């Protein structure tokens with residue numbers, strides 16, 4: 001069975017582009033990968049600053065995130081309990 005998670009879908013797309021051997025398509029893919037890397041580094045730096053407390057109001061950022069996570073978890077639990085049982 002083919003996995004359709006975002007990582008596997010992206011991996012298949014990138015492998016398809018690489019397998020073409022088309023230099024222009026591969027250059028475009030490199031730009032996409034480079035942007036992913038920069039975005040990921042930015043996200044990691046921000047997360048580290050929040051965790052180590054150097055980000056402004058880091059404790060508030062964490063508290064809000066936990067509230068949202070807990071609310072989503074409760075909503076998902078309530079929705080799954082409300083679903084009719086599958087045969």
Ligand SMILES: [Zn+2]
Nearest residue numbers: 003004005008
């Ligand atoms: Zn997957």
